[in-house]
Amino acid sequence: MGGIAVDEISKNVSCDIVRRTVPGVKDLPVECKILIEEYKCDIVMAIGMPGKEPIDKQCAHEASTGIITAQLMTNTHIIEVFVHEDEAKTSKELASLAEKRTREHAKNAIDLVLYPKRLIRMAGTGQRQGGKDRGPIK
Amino acid sequence: MGGIAVDEISKNVSCDIVRRTVPGVKDLPVECKILIEEYKCDIVMAIGMPGKEPIDKQCAHEASTGIITAQLMTNTHIIEVFVHEDEAKTSKELASLAEKRTREHAKNAIDLVLYPKRLIRMAGTGQRQGGKDRGPIK
Amino acid sequence: MGGIAVDEISKNVSCDIVRRTVPGVKDLPVECKILIEEYKCDIVMAIGMPGKEPIDKQCAHEASTGIITAQLMTNTHIIEVFVHEDEAKTSKELASLAEKRTREHAKNAIDLVLYPKRLIRMAGTGQRQGGKDRGPIK
Amino acid sequence: MGGIAVDEISKNVSCDIVRRTVPGVKDLPVECKILIEEYKCDIVMAIGMPGKEPIDKQCAHEASTGIITAQLMTNTHIIEVFVHEDEAKTSKELASLAEKRTREHAKNAIDLVLYPKRLIRMAGTGQRQGGKDRGPIK
Amino acid sequence: MGGIAVDEISKNVSCDIVRRTVPGVKDLPVECKILIEEYKCDIVMAIGMPGKEPIDKQCAHEASTGIITAQLMTNTHIIEVFVHEDEAKTSKELASLAEKRTREHAKNAIDLVLYPKRLIRMAGTGQRQGGKDRGPIK
Numbered sequence: 165m166g167g168i169a170v171d172e173i174s175k176n177v178s179c180d181i182v183r184r185t186v187p188g189v190k191d192l193p194v195e196c197k198i199l200i201e202e203y204k205c206d207i208v209m210a211i212g213m214p215g216k217e218p219i220d221k222q223c224a225h226e227a228s229t230g231i232i233t234a235q236l237m238t239n240t241h242i243i244e245v246f247v248h249e250d251e252a253k254t255s256k257e258l259a260s261l262a263e264k265r266t267r268e269h270a271k272n273a274i275d276l277v278l279y280p281k282r283l284i285r286m287a288g289t290g291q292r293q294g295g296k297d298r299g300p301i302k
Numbered sequence: 303m304g305g306i307a308v309d310e311i312s313k314n315v316s317c318d319i320v321r322r323t324v325p326g327v328k329d330l331p332v333e334c335k336i337l338i339e340e341y342k343c344d345i346v347m348a349i350g351m352p353g354k355e356p357i358d359k360q361c362a363h364e365a366s367t368g369i370i371t372a373q374l375m376t377n378t379h380i381i382e383v384f385v386h387e388d389e390a391k392t393s394k395e396l397a398s399l400a401e402k403r404t405r406e407h408a409k410n411a412i413d414l415v416l417y418p419k420r421l422i423r424m425a426g427t428g429q430r431q432g433g434k435d436r437g438p439i440k
Numbered sequence: 441m442g443g444i445a446v447d448e449i450s451k452n453v454s455c456d457i458v459r460r461t462v463p464g465v466k467d468l469p470v471e472c473k474i475l476i477e478e479y480k481c482d483i484v485m486a487i488g489m490p491g492k493e494p495i496d497k498q499c500a501h502e503a504s505t506g507i508i509t510a511q512l513m514t515n516t517h518i519i520e521v522f523v524h525e526d527e528a529k530t531s532k533e534l535a536s537l538a539e540k541r542t543r544e545h546a547k548n549a550i551d552l553v554l555y556p557k558r559l560i561r562m563a564g565t566g567q568r569q570g571g572k573d574r575g576p577i578k
Numbered sequence: 579m580g581g582i583a584v585d586e587i588s589k590n591v592s593c594d595i596v597r598r599t600v601p602g603v604k605d606l607p608v609e610c611k612i613l614i615e616e617y618k619c620d621i622v623m624a625i626g627m628p629g630k631e632p633i634d635k636q637c638a639h640e641a642s643t644g645i646i647t648a649q650l651m652t653n654t655h656i657i658e659v660f661v662h663e664d665e666a667k668t669s670k671e672l673a674s675l676a677e678k679r680t681r682e683h684a685k686n687a688i689d690l691v692l693y694p695k696r697l698i699r700m701a702g703t704g705q706r707q708g709g710k711d712r713g714p715i716k
Numbered sequence: 717m718g719g720i721a722v723d724e725i726s727k728n729v730s731c732d733i734v735r736r737t738v739p740g741v742k743d744l745p746v747e748c749k750i751l752i753e754e755y756k757c758d759i760v761m762a763i764g765m766p767g768k769e770p771i772d773k774q775c776a777h778e779a780s781t782g783i784i785t786a787q788l789m790t791n792t793h794i795i796e797v798f799v800h801e802d803e804a805k806t807s808k809e810l811a812s813l814a815e816k817r818t819r820e821h822a823k824n825a826i827d828l829v830l831y832p833k834r835l836i837r838m839a840g841t842g843q844r845q846g847g848k849d850r851g852p853i854k
Contacts, residue, residue: 166839185835187824187845190780190796194787201791215844219800222777225360228328230784232368235332236375237788239339244328248357272325283323287304293325298353298387363498366466370506373470374513377477382466386495410463421461425442430491431463501636504604508644511608512651515615520604524633548601559599563580568629569601639774642742646782649746650789653753658742662771686739697737701718706767707739 165211165245165266172270177278189214189246190223193230200238207277208242209269213262216250224248241276245269247294265294303349303383303404310408315416327352327384328361331368338376344415346380347407351400354388362386379414383407385432403432441487441521441542448546453554465490465522466499469506476514482553484518485545489538492526500524517552521545523570541570579625579659579680586684591692603628603660604637607644614652620691622656623683627676630664638662655690659683661708679708717763717797717818724822729830741766741798742775745782752790759829760794761821765814768802776800793828797821799846817846 170181182203186195189212196208210231214224224246235242245266252258272293275282291297308319320341324333327350334346348369352362362384373380383404390396410431413420429435446457458479462471465488472484486507490500500522511518521542528534548569551558567573584595596617600609603626610622624645628638638660649656659680666672686707689696705711722733734755738747741764748760762783766776776798787794797818804810824845827834843849 166836183836184832185839186793186828187795187821187835187843190784191793191828193784194791194793197788198791223780225364226777226780226784228361228364229367229781230788232328232331232364233371233785234788236335236368236372239332239336241324241329241332243325269325276324276329280322283325284304284321287323291325292353363502366499366502367505370466370469370502371509374473374506374510377470377474379462379467379470381463407463414462414467418460421463422442422459425461429463501640504637504640505643508604508607508640509647512611512644512648515608515612517600517605517608519601545601552600552605556598559601560580560597563599567601639778642775642778643781646742646745646778647785650749650782650786653746653750655738655743655746657739683739690738690743694736697739698718698735701737705739 165213165247165262168263168266169209169211169245169270172267173274176271177274188212188223189227190230192227193234196231196242197234197238200234200240200242205240207240207273209245209266209273210242211245211266213247213249216248220249241273243269243273243276245293261294268293303351303385303400306401306404307347307349307383307408310405311412314409315412326350326361327365328368330365331372334369334380335372335376338372338378338380343378345378345411347383347404347411348380349383349404351385351387354386358387379411381407381411381414383431399432406431441489441523441538444539444542445485445487445521445546448543449550452547453550464488464499465503466506468503469510472507472518473510473514476510476516476518481516483516483549485521485542485549486518487521487542489523489525492524496525517549519545519549519552521569537570544569579627579661579676582677582680583623583625583659583684586681587688590685591688602626602637603641604644606641607648610645610656611648611652614648614654614656619654621654621687623659623680623687624656625659625680627661627663630662634663655687657683657687657690659707675708682707717765717799717814720815720818721761721763721797721822724819725826728823729826740764740775741779742782744779745786748783748794749786749790752786752792752794757792759792759825761797761818761825762794763797763818765799765801768800772801793825795821795825795828797845813846820845 166183173181182199182205184195186192192210192212196210199205199208214220228244231242231244247262247265252261304321308321311319320337320343322333324330330348330350334348337343337346352358366382369380369382385400385403390399442459446459449457458475458481460471462468468486468488472486475481475484490496504520507518507520523538523541528537580597587595596613596619598609600606606624606626610624613619613622628634642658645656645658661676661679666675718735722735725733734751734757736747738744744762744764748762751757751760766772780796783794783796799814799817804813
């Protein structure tokens with residue numbers, strides 16, 4: 165998924181990309197904060213694939229909470245891209261979902277930093293990254 | 303819902319409004335904090351429509367926790383306006399609920415900044431934004 | 441409940457009281473912090489009546505977590521006085537419980553600021569504000 | 579339980595002890611932080627007996643989270659000594675458990691401040707304060 | 717498990733190691749932060765074996781949340797190595813799992829500090845420390 169994100173960003177904008185890998189999702193929050201504060205990144209994508217067991221769900225929850233805190237401490241967006249192992253039935257579907265979600269969030273990351281006004285047009289249209297959009301309510 | 307909030311505020315007071323859109327509810331806390339610290343907003347409305355799956359509920363919980371932390375870090379109110387997809391049976395009901403809740407909270411936002419004393423009169427009257435009020439206990 | 445707290449405090453001590461109302465329990469943490477930091481309150485009572493739905497329980501949990509954080513950021517006590525709608529069977533019982541709990545916590549607030557030693561005598565006696573005390577274990 | 583802690587500490591070391599009582603477990607985090615920052619305590623024991631209802635469990639969880647945050651804000655240990663009302667079947671058993679756990683944690687508090695090396699010997703031996711130790715795994 | 721970590725690190729790199737023991741997992745976050753801030757450790761391994769009861773699971777969750785916060789406050793990684801008592805059926809299996817997980821995470825700790833690029837090669841390969849790896853998705 166990290167490679168896909170790099171690919172999607174490189175296709176759309178010209179910028180420096182720092183890529184880091186950590187052992188598990190709970191190691192993401194501090195790594196994101198280091199990328200923002202020490203590597204001066206304008207935005208970070210936090211990519212992970214939590215397992216399907218209750219303990220994995222809890223780890224993902226703890227990681228998410230930490231990622232939000234890291235954003236508040238730095239006034240910088242961190243786009244969380246988590247794909248849960250039980251979101252798809254087959255390995256192939258999961259790979260496809262992971263790729264789509266990563267690419268859509270890579271575009272969101274670009275928009276947040278460079279074109280925030282583009283996002284307003286999407287508001288209320290029920291976008292769901294990597295899956296079928298919910299559509300607007302009527 | 304963002305458009306409705308802008309409409310309601312504009313009808314009631316004359317003020318500058320900054321509108322931003324983020325990819326998901328978990329991106330709201332830091333965006334609200336940026337609006338307060340970098341855009342000098344006196345109050346923020348954080349509007350979102352979480353889905354009905356357990357994972358969506360958890361995202362909403364994480365977002366809410368972050369929104370409260372953002373308020374504590376800035377000593378500024380952020381009015382959370384979340385409408386859960388499963389709060390109504392039909393799409394039409396949901397749209398109506400979303401509009402009512404947004405308008406009522408837009409008025410709350412105005413009162414918190416400009417007329418805090420007005421809110422005291424509502425205390426203990428069991429107000430429920432967008433739904434039937436609970437009424438006072440007797 | 442706000443009125444009852446003002447009444448109980450006024451009957452027992454002579455002091456300035458600042459009363460504020462917010463739209464919902466999740467708006468309490470930051471308002472308490474503002475009262476401490478900007479209004480120089482020595483203690484705050486955070487009063488609310490969460491509903492009985494799961495979403496209301498979650499809001500109360502988020503509010504409580506925020507209230508604890510607000511205390512840690514200010515080194516000042518905030519007495520949380522929450523009465524859950526499902527703590528009593530009838531509206532009358534609920535009103536009675538709310539009044540008793542508010543009055544007992546108003547006294548606790550006074551003791552925490554003015555007479556901390558009084559509280560030591562109550563330690564381990566199983567006090568439950570507004571309900572039947574549990575009594576000491578033996 | 580506060581009295582037992584004072585007794586156990588006094589029997590083992592000579593030091594000043596500050597004792598404070600708060601209305602409920604959720605008032606513990608800020609009181610512990612005040613004891614560390616304003617009373618210059620080297621360590622704090624946070625003692626409480628949460629009830630057995632779900633709401634009590636949640637209060638204990640919120641208190642625990644706050645106690646951990648208080649430690650992180652002060653770089654000082656706070657030993658949490660919670661005895662849940664439903665940990666024992668009879669009132670007598672509960673009193674006995676509370677006393678044992680308090681005494682064992684009082685010794686832990688002393689070791690953490692004065693003899694940190696003593697604790698290393700206990701690592702991996704499956705100590706459970708107040709109950710039967712789990713023993714080492716083999 | 718602490719001894720195993722010391723052994724694995726010593727076999728792979730030459731560095732100073734500070735070992736501390738705390739009474740329970742909830743005492744880990746502040747101890748890790750002290751090791752980083754006062755003992756100037758470059759990385760910390762937080763090792764614990766939570767029990768199998770619901771209360772133990774909750775303690776582990778609170779500890780994990782605190783460990784993430786400690787990392788965010790120090791911009792330093794803390795590798796959490798928790799082995800839950802119910803992760804294996806026999807005591808022997810549990811001991812084996814604990815040893816494997818500790819050794820693999822000790823290597824992760826070394827890589828994070830000295831060889832961050834090594835970790836990128838592992839990204840997306842579904843590593844699960846101490847158990848069967850999940851493998852990459854295809």
